[in-house]
Amino acid sequence: MIGTTIGDVAYDTATVVLVVLVFVGAIPLVVATYQFSRVGLHRWFSHLDKVEMYLPRVAIVIPAWNEGAVLGASLDRLLGMDYPPESLRLYVVDDASTDDTPEVVGSRILDHPDRVLHLRRERGGEGKAHTLNHGLRVVLADDWAEAVLIMDADVVYEQRALRYMARHLADPDVGAVTAYIKEGSEPSNWMNKFISYEYIAAQAAARRGQNTIGVLACLAGGAQLHSRENIEAIGGEIDTTSLAEDTFTTFKTQLRGKRVVFDGNAIVWAEEPNTIDGLWKQRLRWARGNVQVTSRFRHLWFRRSKEHGLGGIVFGLTWFSLFLLPLLMITSSAGLIGLFFLDPPSAWPAFRLLWIINAVSYLFITSFTLLIDPRTARHCWFQAILFPGAISLALIAYACFPRPVRWLVDEMFGGAGMDRTQLHTRLMLLFAYSWISLCMLVAWAAHEVEKRAHSEWVRKWVSRCFVYLGGYGAVLCAISFTSYVKELRGAEMKWDKTEKTGKVTAG
Amino acid sequence: MSLQPPAEGSISVEQAQFDDEVATHDRAERRMLWKELGSIAFVAVVVVARYLWLT
Numbered sequence A: 001m002i003g004t005t006i007g008d009v010a011y012d013t014a015t016v017v018l019v020v021l022v023f024v025g026a027i028p029l030v031v032a033t034y035q036f037s038r039v040g041l042h043r044w045f046s047h048l049d050k051v052e053m054y055l056p057r058v059a060i061v062i063p064a065w066n067e068g069a070v071l072g073a074s075l076d077r078l079l080g081m082d083y084p085p086e087s088l089r090l091y092v093v094d095d096a097s098t099d100d101t102p103e104v105v106g107s108r109i110l111d112h113p114d115r116v117l118h119l120r121r122e123r124g125g126e127g128k129a130h131t132l133n134h135g136l137r138v139v140l141a142d143d144w145a146e147a148v149l150i151m152d153a154d155v156v157y158e159q160r161a162l163r164y165m166a167r168h169l170a171d172p173d174v175g176a177v178t179a180y181i182k183e184g185s186e187p188s189n190w191m192n193k194f195i196s197y198e199y200i201a202a203q204a205a206a207r208r209g210q211n212t213i214g215v216l217a218c219l220a221g222g223a224q225l226h227s228r229e230n231i232e233a234i235g236g237e238i239d240t241t242s243l244a245e246d247t248f249t250t251f252k253t254q255l256r257g258k259r260v261v262f263d264g265n266a267i268v269w270a271e272e273p274n275t276i277d278g279l280w281k282q283r284l285r286w287a288r289g290n291v292q293v294t295s296r297f298r299h300l301w302f303r304r305s306k307e308h309g310l311g312g313i314v315f316g317l318t319w320f321s322l323f324l325l326p327l328l329m330i331t332s333s334a335g336l337i338g339l340f341f342l343d344p345p346s347a348w349p350a351f352r353l354l355w356i357i358n359a360v361s362y363l364f365i366t367s368f369t370l371l372i373d374p375r376t377a378r379h380c381w382f383q384a385i386l387f388p389g390a391i392s393l394a395l396i397a398y399a400c401f402p403r404p405v406r407w408l409v410d411e412m413f414g415g416a417g418m419d420r421t422q423l424h425t426r427l428m429l430l431f432a433y434s435w436i437s438l439c440m441l442v443a444w445a446a447h448e449v450e451k452r453a454h455s456e457w458v459r460k461w462v463s464r465c466f467v468y469l470g471g472y473g474a475v476l477c478a479i480s481f482t483s484y485v486k487e488l489r490g491a492e493m494k495w496d497k498t499e500k501t502g503k504v505t506a507g
Numbered sequence B: 001m002s003l004q005p006p007a008e009g010s011i012s013v014e015q016a017q018f019d020d021e022v023a024t025h026d027r028a029e030r031r032m033l034w035k036e037l038g039s040i041a042f043v044a045v046v047v048v049a050r051y052l053w054l055t
Helices: A002-024 A027-037 A039-045 A068-079 A101-111 A128-141 A161-170 A190-213 A228-233 A245-255 A276-296 A313-323 A325-342 A344-372 A374-385 A390-400 A402-415 A422-452 A456-470 A472-489 B013-054
Strands: A058-064 A088-094 A116-120 A147-151 A174-183 A223-227 A259-270
Touching: A002 A325, A002 A344, A027 A039, A027 A190, A027 A313, A027 A325, A027 A344, A039 A190, A039 B013, A058 A068, A058 A128, A068 A088, A068 A101, A088 A101, A088 A128, A101 A116, A116 A128, A128 A147, A128 A228, A128 A245, A147 A161, A147 A228, A161 A174, A161 A223, A161 A259, A161 B013, A174 A190, A174 A228, A174 A245, A190 A259, A190 A276, A190 A313, A190 A344, A190 A374, A190 A472, A223 A228, A223 A245, A245 A259, A245 A276, A276 A313, A276 A422, A276 A472, A313 A325, A325 A344, A325 A422, A325 A472, A344 A374, A344 A390, A344 A422, A344 B013, A390 A402, A390 A422, A390 A456, A422 A456, A422 A472, A456 A472
Parallel strands: A058 A088, A058 A147, A088 A116, A174 A259
Antiparallel strands: A147 A223, A174 A223
């Protein structure tokens, strides 16, 4: 009798634990939905009430390593910006380029000798942060600059973007401002369109949400304007020990009690990867940087402080629900698989509720994101819909409309001259319960196929098909998971530069 | 935009343009709330339609 009771208690406890594990997977969905729900309040937290017309003398630091193909257009755009010419100087830090970068800069110096400076590093290849620091040392050596704009060589600024950013620095509480980076490849392919949608969600929406809680996770590397006072206060240089120098700068600024602000009206355009491998390299660098940031600032997570908001609960949940997303997904599907074997009647309602939460979150975030930037949404709506992947959408449909989906499956079995047996049903359920983890394997396979397949057709179409089935989000999760492994192994920190071809058009 | 020196005692053209831009951006940010409410309404319609269809 006692044995039976103990057995029942153990069984019930295990079931409860597994149900809890399943709903760990709902945490990122709830946090993301909450973050997006704050975007509507942005007007009242947007800092627009405190802006004033302010046009400081700005030193623009442009790191350039073999950027001949893209640098000319960027420089021309910067020189033609709607900003007082006498208040703008361009410092191109040439990281020992071996292409025509020096000639491109030289031709601009001939036309604008007082506004363009060429700083040449004879020993290059140490990474972007070292290159930036070379420029910052020169800029801070004299007192001309009142503000410093750090950008990437390929980024193209809209005419008034710098004015919009500079106005926030009129408030002495603001240390730095970042702009809305948009994917600007022309022509753009399917991958560029996924990134276009991602950038509306991750920047135009999520960063507005972060503005409302008063903490920003990251200043965009391609567009960050600092007050001189801020750059000097954080040591006059960029962190060189990690792959996420932008995030380190963002955290250091906020740690000293200064605000970091996102202005969604200041728009700049960048050329982003157009292949899975290009995306993988770029995001692996970012993801490894995030692992380093999480570890380096471990003393401040979830510890409230009067000086800064980095230790706030909302910011901590926002950071960790993204940072740990792959692990949360694996935990969730492990819970479902455990229930499938231990207590099958509990598995189905748990699965269904999880995916209904997913459906509501998906509908809200996707529709809202498309409305936030309708101009960009017009050319990436298809990728927006398929962002979670076709199979996840089918599972959302299954969770919300189980009977019609079962009927459809039976029709498909009938069409193939088969009857759906108990074994078929169990295998399909097991697949559905595992999918939250399996999708990352499909994303990983997409990358492997693109990298290794001999046939051009297979490389191009099969890998693309995998991404549409598994989801672009799954690709990002697979990359995050790879970043954990690389960091745990202490893999070499390589600065894989994203290949740029100069096909960006501003709008 | 032409940058003209401000006439004495008048608001500079640049300041007027700056104010106009801030007002435009202010309206754009206010529209975010309506867009969000539109999305919430869309989700609500889908959920209600699903519920009615079920019953």
